[in-house]
Amino acid sequence: MRKIIYGIALILLLVLGSVIYFVYSALPIGNGYTAKYLCSQVFLSGRDDGYVFEREVKPTNGLFSLIGHSVDYKNKTVTAMGLGFSKPLTAVYRDGFGCTLAVDSTRDELLKQVQGALPRKNHDPYLVWPQGEKVDIESLPPEVDNARLNKAVADAFLEPLPKNKRNTQGVVVVYKSRIIAEKYAEDFSPATPILGWSMTKSITNALCGILVKQKNLDIMKPAPVAAWKKPGDPRSQITIDQLLRMSSGLKFVEIYGPMKDVTDMLYGSKSMAQYAWEKPLGTKPDGEWYYSSGTANIIARIVRDMVGGTLVDVYNFARINLFDKLNMCSAVIEPDASGSFVGSSYMFATPRDWARFGLFTLRDGVWNGERILPEGWMKYSTTPTPLAPKGEYGAHFWLNTGEKGNPKNRMYPSLPTDLYYLSGFNGQVVAVIPSRDVVIVRLGVAHDESSWPQEEFIRQVLDSILKR
DSSP, X not given: OHHHHHHHHHHHHHHHHHHHHHHHHHHHHXXXXXXXXXXXXXXXXXXXXXXXXXXXXXXXXXXXXXXXXXXXXXXXXXXXXXXXXXXXXXEEEETTTEEEEOTTOOHHXXXXXXXXXXXXXXXXXXXXXXXXXXXXXXXXXXXXXXXXXXXXXXXXXXXXXXXXXXXXXXXXXXXXXXEXXXXXXXXXXXXXXXXXXXXXXXXXXXXXXXXXXXXXXXXXXXXXXXXXXXXXXXXXXXXHHHHHTTOSOBOOOOOOSTTOHHHHHHHXXXXXXXXXXXXXBSSOTTSOOOOOHHHHHHHHHHHHHHTTSSHHHHHXXXXXXXXXXXXXXXXXXXXXXTSOBOXXXXXXXXXXXXXXXXXXXXXXXXXXXXXXXXXXXXXXXXXXXXXXXXXXXXXXXXXXXXXXTBTTSSSXXXXXXXXXXXXXXXXXXXXXXXXXXXXXXXXXXOSSGGGOOHHHHHHHHHXXXXXX
16 A cells, blocks of 8 residues: 555656646746737737737736736836746847847847838828728729628627637728728727738748849759758758748747747747757658748848848848838838847738738739739749648648649638638738739737638638629
């Protein structure tokens, strides 16, 4: 009996030790997520930290309930610390650059990085969208069923499930290059920048495409990553094309949880690109399709290095060559502490500006008569990468093409096969349907896939616009 008691006691101790170890290891990630998320929401989007913490941070992971935070409005920082003993992490806001976790950095060091940045343009309230912010949704084309359209948009903000909230924050519908419907949650407006999460990857694609058009980058050549150039390193053969198509072969775990690659990269790394490029090969290049945020950050670092090598260089490059030309005045891609854009995850923009980017891709990378992306770039970006089983991914864009030879086996069976889309955590989407001349934007914070019926929402909107 004594042996049994000792055995049970040992098992309990091991379980308790494992729990303590897990919590202790997970808290730094919780600190980083809380500090970074709240900093951006408070200082970039102008929201209340307490409300955001309760409604958006805590539901993300149960452990985040153990995190405390403080907001320094004078210095524009947010600090988070779990249980009062884990290492605190601080996020620093810089105007035009959003918030950055000060990993192995100080606030003063981060402030020095942004000296010399160009000022941002402002939206023109008098010009009609997409040139400005003037929107008329009263006189719509005759093929638009206004009642059905308004119902589809209104339904996106309903909360039919008591626990799993949709938390839709903004919706914009574009048809024939004009906004025909939009709606915002309480405390949100057309001027509120909203986080797109992984929709940022498609912006990274565009920056890459601009360099290709300028003949400063060849995506079919090995990626210029110095760490891969050692003799005999098999990673030296990885191309930017393979990185864009998520087929690099790098061993990177895209699971959002404690002690996983993507969360360690986002909330514990000074240089996210370096974290990703240090990964070994799991398969040979083009041997497997595997979605990886790490590859997007490697590309973002390559773009930075190609345009001058500093944060201000890449910031000015993005503003001059993309955001200012598209009138995406609210767009902010937040950088990591090393001064490189977090090209996988951290762009904020208003729903109207996200819609501008969707319209830009629908126009094949042409804006105001100027070709900004190289001819054929969007065709390349929306061509399925060979090993994606349902033809669901191109080059940093999601697709609805379907399995080769069996198009019925696709991501959204009730939606057109030419649908391509930007997709982000919490149900963010910019859906582009070329055959219908439609762009649909939905932004919000759905914490459970079952709470946000993405396919149904897009289908309802399309059904409100009769085919012509």
